[in-house]
Amino acid sequence: MSLRTRSSEKELLDDDNIPFGDLLVNLSELNTIGELLGGHNVTRRGVDFFLRKVPASRSLTIAEIGCGGGDNLFAIQKHLDKKRKVASLTGIDIKPDCIKYAQSSALDIEWICSDYRTVTWSADKPDIIFSSLFCHHFTDEELISQISWLKENSRIGFFINDLHRHPLAYHSITVLTRLFSKSYLVRNDAPLSVKRSFRKNDWAAIFSRAGVINYSIKWHWAFRYLICVHNEQ
Numbered sequence: 001m002s003l004r005t006r007s008s009e010k011e012l013l014d015d016d017n018i019p020f021g022d023l024l025v026n027l028s029e030l031n032t033i034g035e036l037l038g039g040h041n042v043t044r045r046g047v048d049f050f051l052r053k054v055p056a057s058r059s060l061t062i063a064e065i066g067c068g069g070g071d072n073l074f075a076i077q078k079h080l081d082k083k084r085k086v087a088s089l090t091g092i093d094i095k096p097d098c099i100k101y102a103q104s105s106a107l108d109i110e111w112i113c114s115d116y117r118t119v120t121w122s123a124d125k126p127d128i129i130f131s132s133l134f135c136h137h138f139t140d141e142e143l144i145s146q147i148s149w150l151k152e153n154s155r156i157g158f159f160i161n162d163l164h165r166h167p168l169a170y171h172s173i174t175v176l177t178r179l180f181s182k183s184y185l186v187r188n189d190a191p192l193s194v195k196r197s198f199r200k201n202d203w204a205a206i207f208s209r210a211g212v213i214n215y216s217i218k219w220h221w222a223f224r225y226l227i228c229v230h231n232e233q
Contacts, residue, residue: 003165006140006202007195012185014137020097026185027069027101033190034132037222039161040075043132045220046159047076049228050128051085053156059086063126065116065150066134067091070102072161073109090126092116117149129154132161136196140206147210150229157230163197169223170194194223203227 012018013026034040047062054060064073070091080087090110093099099113112119129150135143150158163169174191181187200217203225207215215229 003167003170003195006136006165006198007192008139009192009195011137011189011192011196013189016095018097018185020100022183022185023095023097024101025183027071027098029181029183029186030133031069031071033186034071035075038220039132039224040072042161042220042224042226043072043075043130044079046130046161046226046228047079047128049159049216049226050156050230051083053230054127056085059088060128061088061090061124061126062128062130063090063092065092065129065131066137067093067102067111068095068098070105070109070111072130072132073102074106077106077109092119121153125153125155127154127156129158130161133163133193135160135162136193136198140202140209143206144210147207147212151210151212151231154231157228159229160225160227162225162227163194164219164223164225165194165197165199165202166223172222198225200225 062076067073073089073091076087077089088110090112091102092112092114094113094115096113099111102109102111135146138146170191173194177187177190181190203217207213212229215227217225217227220226
């Protein structure tokens with residue numbers, strides 16, 4: 001097995017015909033993994049990057065593309081409540097079952113079932129748009145278009161939270177999911193997600209081709225990259 005380049009193998013989660021019960025187990029476990037392995041913490045750091053750039057009294061609108069079951073938005077909601085920061089949150093996902101699951105968990109977040117590229121904003125476009133473990137589902141060519149969309153549709157900026165393609169990350173998550181996961185989706189897709197993910201030079205090439213020069217990229221435990229783009233005002 002080589003991790004020199006990104007894998008093009010599709011994940012089981014990309015299938016449109018996953019039984020709802022199987023998807024529920026998957027989404028629940030992804031929430032647990034995100035909290036225990038630091039994924040939600042990276043998302044919170046992404047929000048904090050932009051909080052430093054706006055007045056404390058200003059309310060924010062934040063949207064997530066590829067929101068899945070909404071666990072990142074729930075983490076942001078609790079994070080902002082602690083900071084006494086007001087925000088309007090929106091989750092967007094193409095899978096109806098993901099939106100159904102998310103809607104059952106929260107009442108004060110707006111959920112949109114749609115391909116993110118076809119979303120039209122009812123009012124102003126969001127201040128901040130982000131994604132978490134979403135980008136690795138796409139080819140480099142698709143990501144170039146996605147980054148352009150993120151820049152055009154966010155007022156303040158956007159951030160990306162995704163995996164670092166590394167042998168230790170691959171073998172660790174393979175062992176952990178085999179030992180503890182009850183979801184065949186997680187057991188298959190978690191290691192494959194690492195194989196489909198990125199190294200720093202991958203991101204440099206993608207952003208260069210997208211025409212975005214000013215961005216920050218930082219590595220965070222456990223094997224995550226946080227990329228933030230502050231739009232010029």
